[in-house]
Structures are given as C-alpha cells and as structure tokens.
Amino acid sequence: FEHKKICFGDYESNGLFDHNIELSDEIVGLMVQKEEEHLPRDDYFENLHAGHFNLSVRKQALDWMMKAHAYFGFGPWSIFLSVNYLDRFLSLFELPRDKNWISQLVAVSCLSIAAKIRETKVPLSARLQVGTPKFVFEAITIQKMELLVLSTLGWKMQALTPCSFIDYFISKINCEQHQMKSSLLKS
Amino acid sequence: MAEEIDDIDYTDNLFMRLLQCTLCGQNNRFNYEGFSYKILQTIEEGIYGRVYRCRHSATGDIVAIKQIKFDDEKIGVPSSVVREVSLLRALQHVNIVSLLKVLTKETYVNLVFEPLDQDLSHYIRDNRGVQDPSIRKSFLRQILVGVAYCHAHKILHRDLKPKNIWIDNSRMIIKIADFGLAREFGGDMLLTRYPPNRYYRAPEVFLHCQHYSSGIDLWSVGCIFGEMVIGRPILGDTCDELDAIFRMLGTPSEENWPGITQFPLFGSYAIYNPMDLSTVFSGLEPEGLELLKMLLCLDPKRRISAETALKHAYFKD
Numbered sequence: 090f091e092h093k094k095i096c097f098g099d100y101e102s103n104g105l106f107d108h109n110i111e112l113s114d115e116i117v118g119l120m121v122q123k124e125e126e127h128l129p130r131d132d133y134f135e136n137l138h139a140g141h142f143n144l145s146v147r148k149q150a151l152d153w154m155m156k157a158h159a160y161f162g163f164g165p166w167s168i169f170l171s172v173n174y175l176d177r178f179l180s181l182f183e184l185p186r187d188k189n190w191i192s193q194l195v196a197v198s199c200l201s202i203a204a205k206i207r208e209t210k211v212p213l214s215a216r217l218q219v220g221t222p223k224f225v226f227e228a229i230t231i232q233k234m235e236l237l238v239l240s241t242l243g244w245k246m247q248a249l250t251p252c253s254f255i256d257y258f259i260s261k262i263n264c265e266q267h268q269m270k271s272s273l274l275k276s
Numbered sequence: 277m278a279e280e281i282d283d284i285d286y287t288d289n290l291f292m293r294l295l296q297c298t299l300c301g302q303n304n305r306f307n308y309e310g311f312s313y314k315i316l317q318t319i320e321e322g323i324y325g326r327v328y329r330c331r332h333s334a335t336g337d338i339v340a341i342k343q344i345k346f347d348d349e350k351i352g353v354p355s356s357v358v359r360e361v362s363l364l365r366a367l368q369h370v371n372i373v374s375l376l377k378v379l380t381k382e383t384y385v386n387l388v389f390e391p392l393d394q395d396l397s398h399y400i401r402d403n404r405g406v407q408d409p410s411i412r413k414s415f416l417r418q419i420l421v422g423v424a425y426c427h428a429h430k431i432l433h434r435d436l437k438p439k440n441i442w443i444d445n446s447r448m449i450i451k452i453a454d455f456g457l458a459r460e461f462g463g464d465m466l467l468t469r470y471p472p473n474r475y476y477r478a479p480e481v482f483l484h485c486q487h488y489s490s491g492i493d494l495w496s497v498g499c500i501f502g503e504m505v506i507g508r509p510i511l512g513d514t515c516d517e518l519d520a521i522f523r524m525l526g527t528p529s530e531e532n533w534p535g536i537t538q539f540p541l542f543g544s545y546a547i548y549n550p551m552d553l554s555t556v557f558s559g560l561e562p563e564g565l566e567l568l569k570m571l572l573c574l575d576p577k578r579r580i581s582a583e584t585a586l587k588h589a590y591f592k593d
Contacts, residue, residue, distance in 0.1 A: 116428055123366065205355035206362065207460075214352040232352040233382070239353065239361075240380040246362035247460065 117257050120249055127173060127248035129180035136180070143179050150175055150196035156220040157200055163208055169250030170203035171196075178238050190224040197226065198234040206246055281313045281330060281341055281379075281386055313341060319392070325384065329391065339376065342387040356456045357385060363431055363455045371422030373442060373453040392453070393445040396500070397438035405507030409561065411448065412504050417591055418450035419497055424582035426452075427490045432461045436496035437476045438503060461489055474517050475499065475509045479528075480576045482518040483539040491576035494585070498571030505557045505564075519545060525574055526550030533575035563590040 137144050151172065158168045175195065184191050197217055204211045214231040226234075239246070313330035316338075320327040325343040332339065344357050364375040364387075377388035396415070399406070406412040419441060426433055433440075433455065440454040478495035480488050502510035514520040522528070527547045528536045536542055554565055567590045570580040580588075 119429070201352055202358055205353070205358045211351075211355055213350045215350065228352065229349045232346065232349050235353045236380050236382075239358065240378065243365065244361045244378050245365050246358060247366040 117254070120253060123247075124249045127177070127245055129176045133176065133180035143184070146184060146192040146195070147175065147179060149192040150199070153193065153196045153220060153222055154200050157217060160219045161204075161208075161212065161217075163204060166207040166250055167200070167203045170206060170246070170248055171199045173248040173250070174199040174202060174238060174242060174246070177242050181241050190226075193222050193224045194226055194230065194234050195238070197231055198238050201231060202235055202238060202246060280315060281328065281343070313339065313388075327392075338391040340389040340392045342389065343384055344387065345384040359458060360455045361385065361387065363458050367426065367429065367431065367455075369422060369425045371418045371450050371452060372425065373451040389453075390451075392442040392451065394443050395439050396441040396443060396450075396504075399443055400438055400503060400507060403507075405559075406504040407559070409564075413564070413590065414448065415443075415450055415504060416497075416501050417586065419452065419500065420582045420585050422450065422452040423493050423497060424586060426458075427493070427582055430460050431455075431458055432490060433458050433493050433496075435473060435476075436493055436500065437473050438500055441500070475511055477517065478576065479518060479521055479574055482521075483541050485539070485576075488576065490581065491579045494571055494579050494582060495576075497582070497585075498568060501564075501568055501571060502557060505560050505568075510556075521574075522546070523548050524551050524553075524556070525572060528574045532578075536575075561590070563588070563592075566590070 137147065154168065154171050154175070158171070178195060178199065184195070197214070201211075201214050201217055204217075213228070214235075215226070215228045217231075218225050312333050313328075314333060315328045315330050317329040318326055319329050319340060325345050328341045328343070330339050330341050331337070344354075346353060346357070348354075361375070361378055364373075365378075368374065373392065374390050375387055376390060379386040379388065406415055419436075423433065423436070433452065435454060435457040436452070440452065442451040442453050443449070444451060476496040476499045478488070478492040481492055499510055510524070511517055511520040522545055526549050527545055530537055553569060554560075554562075557565060557568065560568065567580075567585060567588045570588070571585065573579040
C-alpha cells in the first residue's frame with residue numbers, strides 16, 4: 090500500500106514517537122471497537138459489486154479526491170477519512186441515478202469534511218474544487234451536502250484509519266525484536 | 277428570541293428539497309417526533325450562538341440546547357462544529373457532557389445535551405473558590421478522570437477552563453464540555469492553532485512549541501486546581517502571562533527544562549526565583565500542594581499525566 094509508506098515516512102521524519110500516551114492492548118481493543126462503529130453497512134461490498142452505479146460513482150469520486158488531495162498536500166489521514174466517509178455514505182444512501190453530477194458533489198463534501206477534521210489549513214469549500222472537474226458547485230450547495238453527509242453518518246466522523254494502528258504495530262514489532270535479541274544473547 | 281426550538285431534523289426534508297431523493301429507510305436515527313423544546317432560560321450567549329435550558333413538550337425532559345450558527349457559507353460547516361460534534365459522538369463518559377441528539381438545520385445545528393446546572397466559574401465566584409477540601413478533591417479527581425479518558429482516546433481538549441466545566445448540582449458531578457477546539461493528537465499532525473484563552477495556556481504554547489501534546493491540558497487542570505483554592509485565576513490580571521508564570525514558578529533553565537534556551541522567545545524573559553507556593557495556596561493540604569506543583573511543572577515532558585495524577589497520594593482516602 091502506497092499510503093502506508095507515506096504514513097511511515099511522516100512518522101519517522103517528524104520523530105513523533107515520543108508523545109506520551111502509549112497504546113496499550115486495552116486501548117487498541119477500544120480502537121477496534123471504535124473502528125467497527127465507523128464502517129459501511131455489511132452488505133455494501135456485495136452491493137457495490139452487484140450494482141454498477143455505486144461502483145462508478147465511487148470510482149469517479151475517488152479519482153477526483155486523490156487528485157485534489159495531492160494538489161493541496163494534505164496528510165494521509167485526510168484521504169483515508171474521505172474514502173471512509175464516501176463508502177459509508179454510499180452504503181447508507183440511495184443516490185439518484187439520473188444526476189450525473191452527484192458523485193462530484195459527494196466527493197467534494199467528503200474531502201472537505203475530512204480536511205476540517207485533520208488539516209490545520211483548510212481551503213474555502215468552493216476553492217477545494219481543483220483539477221477542472223466537470224461540475225463545479227457553489228459554496229452553499231457544498232455546505233448543504235456536507236450537512237447531509239454529516240447527519241447521514243450520524244456525525245460520527247472520528248473514524249480510525251490504518252495510521253491509527255501503526256504506532257501499536259511498530260511498538261509490537263520493536264518489542265518482539267528486543268525479546269529476540271535478548272533471548273539470542275542469553276543463548 | 278424564538279420561544280421554542282422544534283424537534284425536527286432538517287435532513288429529513290433536505291434531500292427532498294435539494295436533490296429530490298428519499299432517505300434510506302434505516303436512517304431515521306434522529307427519530308422525528310413532531311414535538312418541540314420549550315425554551316426556559318438562556319444559559320449562555322457566546323460568539324458561536326446560544327445555550328438554552330429547555331423542556332421537551334412531550335416527555336417533560338429538561339435538556340440544554342446549544343445552537344451553533346453557520347455564519348459564513350464560504351467555509352461550509354465550520355470545522356469547529358464538525359470536530360466538536362464528532363468528538364462528542366465518540367466520547368461517552370460520566371465526566372464528559374453527553375450529547376443526546378444532533379438536530380441539523382439549514383444554517384445551524386442544535387446540539388441537545390443533558391441538562392447543565394452551573395459552570396465551575398460561577399461556582400468559584402459564588403463560593404470564593406471551592407473551600408470545602410473534600411469537594412475540591414472530588415472536583416479535581418473528576419476533572420482528571422475526564423481528561424484521562426480523553427487522552428486515552430487520543431483527544432486533546434485544548435480549552436479547559438472553569439467556564440467549560442459544568443457541575444450537576446444535585447449529585448455534584450463534574451461534566452467537561454465545549455470541545456470546539458479539541459483535536460485528535462499524535463500521528464502526522466502539527467498543532468498550529470493556539471487555544472484562545474490565555475489564563476490557562478501552558479508555557480510551551482506561549483513559547484510557540486509546535487509539537488505540544490497532552491501536557492497542555494494538564495497545565496490547564498493545574499491552573500483550575502489553583503483557582504479552586506484561591507478563588508480567582510492564579511495568574512491574576514497581567515498583560516504578559518508567561519512573565520507571570522515565571523514570576524510564580526521561577527524562570528526555567530536548561531537544568532529543569534532541557535531545551536528551553538532553544539526557544540527564540542525565551543531570551544527576553546527576566547530571571548525570577550520561584551515563589552513559596554505554600555503561602556500562595558495557603559488553604560491547600562501538603563499532598564494537594566505537591567500534586568499542584570506536578571501539574572504546574574514548566575517542562576511539558578516532566579509534567580504529570582492525568583493517569584498518574586489520579587494515583588497521587590492526594591487521592592488516597
């Protein structure tokens with residue numbers, strides 16, 4: 090996974106290992122529970138494969154989100170969150186099939202919300218629409234769509250992403266390596 | 277002022293009006309009841325909007341409703357609202373105010389909270405501090421439990437102050453509120469926006485340390501603890517809070533805060549010797565004073581964590 094690599098890179102370069110909350114097994118247990126509260130409906134992936142409509146909406150939305158994400162230089166969290174919101178929204182909401190602009194509006198809103206959660210600098214929502222998308226929306230329309238996404242997802246926007254678990258797995262790996270080293274020394 | 281706040285979630289008709297679609301059957305989580313909340317009293321008026329005390333017309337339940345307006349459509353739903361609501365949805369704890377319902381409207385949200393009686397700043401003003409040592413201890417313990425819970429979930433409150441701490445008067449239970457500035461921490465994030473309230477702001481934030489972490493909340497807890505003892509903000513009126521901090525606790529050196537001399541701003545401060553805190557906080561038990569010093573530790577790396585603070589001798593009874 091490319092994103093995982095990006096994420097590792099950021100962690101290392103910023104030396105952010107030293108924040109003083111360690112991820113215990115107990116907390117990771119809570120995190121897994123929390124992750125489950127922020128997943129698309131169970132039948133989403135089946136439906137995605139069966140119905141081509143959501144699949145094409147997802148693909149179009151994803152294409153644009155990746156471009157805009159790179160353009161603004163957002164961190165890895167923002168793209169993970171955007172995709173999480175997109176998938177959950179599509180799994181809960183039946184989009185009208187005759188509106189081909191809808192995927193773009195959903196994409197802009199999901200990225201905008203994710204940026205508001207994770208980024209320190211967030212562009213104005215209308216300015217977010219970079220990369221010459223086919224449809225460009227007014228700020229007020231984006232705000233309304235944001236509200237629809239937020240309330241459809243029950244305002245549960247603190248989803249966990251692979252980044253959340255990386256610290257824990259790294260500490261596990263380090264720990265095991267230490268144990269291996271020490272047992273090697275003993276032998 | 278409107279007399280009533282209706283109990284209707286705007287989303288129920290949003291899509292019909294805007295996008296001509298229907299809501300998913302499963303998705304009526306705000307269960308539209310067609311009732312309303314009668315406003316009993318305006319509890320607070322802030323820049324963001326108002327907090328009302330209301331009674332539900334059908335159930336008679338008393339709630340607090342915080343109404344946040346979206347002033348600027350250019351920014352869409354403000355990030356403070358997105359963060360506060362989503363964090364409150366993620367946090368469920370007896371010492372954190374519980375968000376019962378979110379009513380989404382076209383240009384504002386109504387956040388329906390459990391009823392709040394009084395904030396700690398009013399309590400401190402009316403009672404000249406928290407004079408009863410056992411109540412003071414109980415308040416501090418509950419604040420720390422709430423903060424420890426947030427930190428375990430990797431959430432910084434960033435704006436802890438007596439005004440954001442509410443008291444359930446009947447049971448004397450502390451409820452931490454106002455997560456408008458709260459953020460998740462760790463990971464790839466640099467925290468660059470500073471919390472606005474200067475009285476409870478940690479020294480590393482004044483020095484523009486970019487990688488601040490959970491220590492900033494513990495500093496604020498220390499300030500609140502001190503305020504409960506003396507009945508007013510510990511720094512008092514000052515135009516340079518960092519200078520006031522150093523006057524009270526002594527100007528730090530490389531010895532008790534390694535790396536302090538690296539901060540460009542640090543050079544401009546005079547060298548002070550620490551005051552005798554036992555006279556400043558004369559009403560406080562010795563264990564309490566020791567804990568206060570650990571909370572008001574200048575070096576954020578050596579400042580006590582919420583988890584450890586709860587195991588301190590001060591709470592051993």
